[in-house]
Amino acid sequence: MSDKKSKEYKFPDTLEGFGYGFNDEGQLRHLETKEAFQFQVREDDLDYNQKHYEAMGEVITDMVYSMMEKDCALRRITLPEDAEEDEPKTFFFMSNDTTSAKRLMLLIHGSGAVRAGQWARKLIINDCLDSGTQLPFIKWAQEHGFGVIVANPNLNRAKVERTLIRGSSSPEEHLETLWSDYVANSKARDIVIVAHSFGGVCTLELARKYIKDFEKRVRAVALTDSVHSFTHQKSSERVIKFYQQRGRNWASAGPQDPLDTPLDSKMDFCPTVSAGTDRHDYTSFSSMKSIFKFIEEQIAESMNSKDNEINKSKSSSVDPVPKAEKDKANQNVKKSDESNSPPDVSGETTVNVDSSNTQEMLSQTMSESEPMSQDTNSQGASYDAEMDSQGPNTPKSEL
Structure with missing residues (x-):
């Protein structure tokens, strides 16, 4: 029994040599009979049949390598x-x-x-x-x-x-x-x-x-x-x-x-x-x-x-006072300086930019942000x- 198991056999090094090939559906079929793979080649010789299967498997492994490279x-x-x-x-x-x-x-x-x-x-x-x-x-x-x-x-x-x-x-x-x-x-x-x-x-x-x-x-x-x-x-x-x-x-x-x-x-x-x-x-x-x-x-x-993070970042950096209203307010201040008299603001809106209020808003935004969580690196001991x-x-x- 031990002599039979240790016996070496010579097998083909191509799939065609084993008498098989893959059809158009990728199924392994016998080249002549078109039948599916048959494990038993020799009756009552499990050692030979197993080694025959493994040898053909090695050939198929090389074929898959080739498919990855070529296809x-x-x-x-x-x-x-x-x-x-x-x-x-x-x-x-x-x-x-x-x-x-x-x-x-x-x-x-x-x-x-x-x-x-x-x-x-x-x-x-x-x-x-x-x-x-x-x-x-x-x-x-x-x-x-x-x-x-x-x-x-x-x-x-x-x-x-x-x-x-x-x-x-x-x-x-x-x-x-x-x-x-x-x-x-x-x-x-x-x-x-x-x-x-x-x-x-x-x-x-x-x-x-x-x-x-x-x-x-x-x-x-x-x-x-x-x-x-x-x-x-x-x-x-x-x-x-x-x-x-x-x-x-x-x-x-x-x-x-x-x-x-x-x-x-x-x-x-x-x-x-x-x-x-x-x-x-x-x-x-x-x-x-x-x-x-x-x-x-x-x-x-x-x-x-x-995208949400980007939008959140953009929104947090937007000045709470619109640029157009800032420019209008600055123009009114400039006119006041030139004429040394109160500007005519009838029909217009003057926006006073309160920097302290802006700073307060920024501070509030920062305080409402959740602190970054700390990794405790628990090794999952409770999951037993x-x-x-x-x-x-x-x-x-x-x-």
Whole structure:
């Protein structure tokens, strides 16, 4: 039994070599029979069938990379950027306008065998490219003026030596590298994050470490069946407030809860709604249109808030005495000085500018302004219940 498991097999390095291809609908089909993928290639040989599946999955992973580069014009960026020639490396993808775009979308998949550009390899093989990859999200973002960063958090070790990769030794560290080296230095004023499953854990870690930047620039955090925990990740009240205002988690739920139905999220402070499916791996695709709508609404709300602040600032700087009346009063004073006699003010209005009254109004405005709240940086010790968002309580590997 052990000899059979350790046996090595030689598999094709192209999808055509496996006898499969994607049709016009993005569905994987056998080139001759046009049938869907069949896991069992050899009867009663689970080891071979599993390795056959994994080998084809590796080929599909490379195909998705190629699609992002050719169809979406994304660039593959090597990490660490200053790596030595013999040092283990990883990579991620980003658009050419990442550093200059006013808007930026960051995509983060879950744990397991998935790589950059994928939500679930199982869906790519058994359903279609649209449901299993991030390509629809990338294309929508580009059509709406977003620069795009596609994270690759699961590639943490060298393939052969298994040596940890500097700056990407864990999913959390990989995301921190992307944020500190690329997102933080971008000119984006509106940043949105879409994260699935364990990607929600990575997102919460970013929020904890970069909460000031999140409050300033991150407009929306769209999660799909996220397994984050505000309690276990020791989140402050400031972070929790941010998620309550700008976060939403589309969780797997039964047919009794249609898409976008609010769900009881127990002690998870992030607003949680139904993803319209009870399948964990399908939540990103099933809630995609709702996520796009949420992003647009959050950015619009942010723009309205900015406009209100600008208008409030302008109104507070307006002189309470109209300029025309000031000029008229000054002219009357000038005439009085020239003639040394009381001016004829019949039919006109003379406005006396009382500077003391103006100063009093300004003082009153300042006193009515609410003082800036102080961040107590509470570590959420009072929130001692675990998160239950109607989805998984532990990370699930995306097969």
